[in-house]
Amino acid sequence: MKRFFRFRYPKLALICISIVVSFFLFGNAQVQSIISGLNSLTYLGIFIAGLLFSFGFSTPLAIGFFLTASPENIFLATFIGGVGAMLSDLLIFHFIKFSVMDEFNRLEKTKPMKMMIDEIDKDIKKKIRNYLAFFLAGIIIASPLPDELGVGMLAGLTAIKPKILALISFIMNSVGIFLMLWLGNAF
Numbered sequence: 001m002k003r004f005f006r007f008r009y010p011k012l013a014l015i016c017i018s019i020v021v022s023f024f025l026f027g028n029a030q031v032q033s034i035i036s037g038l039n040s041l042t043y044l045g046i047f048i049a050g051l052l053f054s055f056g057f058s059t060p061l062a063i064g065f066f067l068t069a070s071p072e073n074i075f076l077a078t079f080i081g082g083v084g085a086m087l088s089d090l091l092i093f094h095f096i097k098f099s100v101m102d103e104f105n106r107l108e109k110t111k112p113m114k115m116m117i118d119e120i121d122k123d124i125k126k127k128i129r130n131y132l133a134f135f136l137a138g139i140i141i142a143s144p145l146p147d148e149l150g151v152g153m154l155a156g157l158t159a160i161k162p163k164i165l166a167l168i169s170f171i172m173n174s175v176g177i178f179l180m181l182w183l184g185n186a187f
Helices: 011-028 029-036 039-053 059-068 073-110 112-125 126-142 147-157 161-186
Strands: none
Touching: 011 059, 011 073, 039 059, 039 073, 039 161, 059 112, 059 161, 073 112, 073 161, 126 147, 126 161
16 A cells, blocks of 8 residues: 555546546446436436536546437537536636645746746747637647646636636537537437
8 A cells, every 4th residue: 555655646547547447337338228217317417527527537437428428408418518517617716726826826936937938938929828828728628638737727827817717618618528428429
């Protein structure tokens, strides 16, 4: 047990284990039939899966649910899942903004970070940097990658307002969720 805690990348290992468990869990025909048998609770399940879609460790479970769920109305399901994911992203944003910003500020004052920031400031105009940060964060939020990365970029690198983040999060997560629901129903 002591050796496991000395492992250099325990969080990445847990994410990989989560992916493998989700693959086997949602690849099981019994689990798929249980999910398809929850017709009246499908939208509640999609909302919960949307909540889980934003967190790195639970993303594979949400993806498995989205791929196996068969909602009657894919657009309504996308909306409900997008709302759930948006709520989780706002929670992540507030956690980062109020708990982790002091670490971002300390990190900005280190010599390697100052050199990198100076180099970026010299080569790329501020407006373009902001557009790039929003674009990359949006791609990360829409993808199955942990939303903590994209939301952290927006919270730490931009002066984004929670309303704007909510809009970006809802749109990008909805796109990702729609694609998974569509793929799940197509195959």
